[in-house]
Amino acid sequence: MFGSRADLQRVRRPNEHHRVTFIELFFDLVFVFGITQLSHALAAHLSLVGALETGLMFLAVWWAWIYTCWFTNWLDPGRTPVRVLMLALMLAGLVLSISVPRAFEDYGLKFAVAYVCMQAGRSLFMLWALRRHNPGNYRNFQRVVSWQILTAVLWVAGGLSHDGFRLVFWGMAILTDMAVVMIGFWTPWLGRSTTADWNVEGAHMAERCALFVIIALGESILVTGKTVAELQATPGVMIAFAAAFLGSVSMWWIYFDTAAERASRSFVTTTDSGRMAVSAYTYVHLPLVAGIVVTAVGDELALAHPDGRMEAKVAAVLLAGPALYLFGDLLFRRATAAPFPRSHIGGLAALAVLAPVSLTLSPALLSAAVALVLTGVAASEAIWLRRARARATA
Numbered sequence: 001m002f003g004s005r006a007d008l009q010r011v012r013r014p015n016e017h018h019r020v021t022f023i024e025l026f027f028d029l030v031f032v033f034g035i036t037q038l039s040h041a042l043a044a045h046l047s048l049v050g051a052l053e054t055g056l057m058f059l060a061v062w063w064a065w066i067y068t069c070w071f072t073n074w075l076d077p078g079r080t081p082v083r084v085l086m087l088a089l090m091l092a093g094l095v096l097s098i099s100v101p102r103a104f105e106d107y108g109l110k111f112a113v114a115y116v117c118m119q120a121g122r123s124l125f126m127l128w129a130l131r132r133h134n135p136g137n138y139r140n141f142q143r144v145v146s147w148q149i150l151t152a153v154l155w156v157a158g159g160l161s162h163d164g165f166r167l168v169f170w171g172m173a174i175l176t177d178m179a180v181v182m183i184g185f186w187t188p189w190l191g192r193s194t195t196a197d198w199n200v201e202g203a204h205m206a207e208r209c210a211l212f213v214i215i216a217l218g219e220s221i222l223v224t225g226k227t228v229a230e231l232q233a234t235p236g237v238m239i240a241f242a243a244a245f246l247g248s249v250s251m252w253w254i255y256f257d258t259a260a261e262r263a264s265r266s267f268v269t270t271t272d273s274g275r276m277a278v279s280a281y282t283y284v285h286l287p288l289v290a291g292i293v294v295t296a297v298g299d300e301l302a303l304a305h306p307d308g309r310m311e312a313k314v315a316a317v318l319l320a321g322p323a324l325y326l327f328g329d330l331l332f333r334r335a336t337a338a339p340f341p342r343s344h345i346g347g348l349a350a351l352a353v354l355a356p357v358s359l360t361l362s363p364a365l366l367s368a369a370v371a372l373v374l375t376g377v378a379a380s381e382a383i384w385l386r387r388a389r390a391r392a393t394a
Contacts, residue, residue: 017203112159143185198274202267236306250374280335291325306364343380
């Protein structure tokens, strides 16, 4: 099976795009668990250091997932060797997710090794698969592997370190992993790649990233449902519950009512699919998905103590999650040449207005106010779209 050098690349035909396969959806199940683990980690360590640690782990989880998204954009998941590798990546991803709550305690090395195995194993497989069939992309992955060898040392060194050194080593590793994409994986003697070298099937990647947004929103719904099921139905709990659900629906509406489909069409017609894949999907989806994760934590905290005295860190989470989401969606629209979303600026301004008075509100009331802001943005988007369609048909 693995001794064959048959071409494992996807066969691309004009005016067609590859649908997301069942093995890709199965692979994503690991990241449902991973997102849940990240939410629990942030809720359990709600401090500046805890936020930095959770943010770093979020970047690692996202980077492991988005690289696999590129991988299945180029190689055919229906071929047995590709499918077997994806199952192996699932196992490593499961170990990565299991390690999240204790990654800065006694599971640091497990987290680091799982991440390195996913990144390096996938890239080495790409070298094997592309060597006789795609010289340009084969050279690209030579550069990728060169950098991943360097960052693997940093990840493992962090896993073996303690106290603040782990955060330093891992911070250097993930920042390097992210930065080298922007310089085309420049490597001595091998040169650099350009976005024109990264021929991406736009509709497939757009669908994959949209499904990841659904995963994150689904995790938010799961956290809300699980928390409410363990509480008594007091007025405060019901207000926080309604706010959490309304906020999730509004976030779905903001992304999927117009932005996702318009971006997919723009992706398909662009002359530089690699550039859009890097900017709009690899990088810009980071704050968008992070906003959903932080919002889920805020919803959980508001439900746990809906009528309690507001703490500054709880108010910060309740406001920061939706703000990150709106900012990420704004960047996403600009990166895909969509009209400037003035509704998002209005939403961010409204959240800024809430900040000075947030400590005077209960968690349930602040959660409700934030949900109304998101609903206002979604409603503005819907009204704008209806008017645009009316003008187009007039």
